[in-house]
Amino acid sequence: MKIKHLILALLLSTIAFAETIDRVVAVVDKQIILKSELDAQLQLYAIQNKIDLSRPGFRDTLQSQMLDRMIEDKVLLVEAERDTSINITNKDIETALTTQIENIKAQFASEDAFLAQLRAEGLTLKELRAQYRDEVRNQLLKEKFIQQKLEKVHISSGEVKEFYETNRDSLPEKPAGVRLAHILISTTPGQATQDSLRQFAQLIRSKALSGDDFSTLAKSYSQDPSSVDGGDLGWFSRGAMVPEFDTAAFALQPGQISDVVRTQYGFHIIKCTGKKEDKIRVSHILIRLTPSDEDLQAKKALADSIYNLLQNGVNFADLAHQFSDDENSRDSGGELGWYSADNLMPGFKEALADLDTNQVTQPVSSDFGLHVIKLEERRVGSPIDPKEDYDTLAEMARRQKTQKQLEEYITKVSAGMYIDKRL
Template sequence: MKRINGVRFAILVTAAIMIMSGIAASSEVIDEISAVVGDYVILKSEVDFQAQLYAMQQQQRLSPEESAELKEQLLEQMVNDKLILVKALKDTSITVSSDQIEEALDLKLQELKSRFSSQSEFENQMRTEGLTYRELKTKFREEMRNQLYKDKLISRELAKVTISPTELQTFFGRYKDSLPLQPEAVKLAHILLRVTASQATIDSARVKAYSIKGMLDAGADFEQLAKEYSDDPSAADGGDLGYFGKGDLVPEFENVAFALPIGDVSDVVGTQYGFHIIKCIDKQGDRVRCQHILCMAKATDSDKAAIIRFADSLRSLAEGGADFGELVKEYSVDEETKKQGGELGWFVTSDLTPEFAKAIGGLNVGDISPPTESQFGIHVLKVLDRQKSRTWSIDEDRERLKDLARRQKTETVVASLLAEIRSETYVDIR
């Protein structure tokens, strides 16, 4: 994995804090306000930093005129984002559970940590930047909650967008001469297997947790054991999670944490993350501050190898005549594609991930790939169809043309939604 340097880390983490929490880089600096949307304030420093981040990602050096234009566009996007959030939070039919927030939070933090060569490098850089893991996690948690609310509102509105046969004919007649050639593409289905810890690995983590609990019962220091044994990034802070309220963490953890008297240490608590030992440090109103030691049941290389062997056995079954769709229903963990026989849809060949491109390279329609690993797990891919580069046809490309027409109509729907929200929300762009 490519090593990340301190400057890059600072940019990533500062972006996380400024962009995601909506605050300035330092509360000690007097900042200018660029816009007010309802109860939300967008600071000039946020817009400036968004522009810097964009330029860095695009590896561009912008002229003053280009920079000013970019900042204007970014501010408009940020205002629209806040408008959607205002609407979503007011909508009582939209709900987001603590489990959904924690899952989204974990994915975001895993993505950040994956940019480092090791967990210790991540923790060292955090300390260099003067941040604790719990501070970063707290800021990300609020943004993940907000993002889920916005996503649910947008998904609901977009589900209403349909394209009639007449609308499709009109769209094709208007744009067929300007549509680019259809690129080379492939239609795929998959069986997805998650790399999970074996029962032996889970049992080992449980035994480790009970062993640590025994040391605590014998008088060992909680903070020291957390630093030495915990698998959670909070280990660097002695397991200190800071203050949290109901709904911030998973229920199994919270139920124990809130029931503990100050100073007490829990028994071993199992959650989706592994086995915890929790110590209550303090309580303030409806919030509690705890330390914890986490013994994760992390899948080992041996566990992954076993999953790959099982995936290969499914491939052999399919090649031997077993129905791929039935194998999907029985074994795939991808709930979104199960009902469609594992169908993932069409992909432009040049846009495939290197892993997928390598797996299906040279495969014909109907062929099945060897097990292929991605960030989501282990895949067994089936090539359902292939297409060479060609012009568009309303008969052959009806569904894709529908998607294009729907995308155009969606832009109109979103613009209308934003105009409606703006008409009933205080907006001041300065």
């Protein structure tokens, strides 16, 4: 099994084991920590940090340290639960949950590979979301609690200087990096393709209205991962979905089917399958906004033309203003700022490898579209400079001070809390 697959399995086991009867290794107030949870976290930590747990005596030491960290985590959760001023909405949870799952999914070669691994673990995507939801909610609660408790952590220039002098020999180097600008040609479908996709969605809706089984239609036509569950999205509250979808879904009564709804993801047909109090359950069919071959060819031709204009001396910033689909950088002439060489998007690093300053790449493909990239500056790795990198040092010092205050707070509240370590 590949490392990323094993990590996913361990993440799932941490959640799944918590639902079974298991040996309790610690109690914090009314919260418990199970041996299986500890084992899963220990294995995950060992894999991520390339640690050999078979070394004599090493596992016991690390296991004890890991349990202490998990107890501290529970202490924070207990305190956060007691704080009635903290409000985590369903929308907050759903947004964070989607982000977390997308991050896991990105570690796989394709969505099909991700779903295949889920099936190997005996789970559907809907079940993963349901099992992972409490974990995400608890994490958001703790983060908000910490932000609220430690929001007044300030760093003086003297503290920054002291931090630098104390840690200068162990500070990481500034990584090699590049300063970039780009012109993005988004590979969104043209109007003719969008019209065709909408008509296709309307045809599927007509089938559903004529009595065809909605679940079967979803399995046959939907391009959303929920298709394997017949399009079922489960129960959710108002505000959990994007606004267009949310409005259309909550306007339905059980058994009703919506008109075709356009969102950033594509065209949806939504069927309400249940309502209770402030929640709703729906199934949907998604037809994604996928560009046609003709659309892609037209976009590629435009990107190639821009590259040729740049080769003939036309100003990069002017072309970015005129053609770039990146709203965040267009008005600044395509400026993207500095990037670590190790954190570039796939394809960027290779395209930039042999470029000199002020040269541009041929069009590079990504999930966002086609990029013509300008290398504005390149820097090699170098030691952190206390003047040039003052803001970076200040943030490092602030994080250290925040961590110290957090540890002091945990020690203080732990003294008045029931904690039973049973390992």
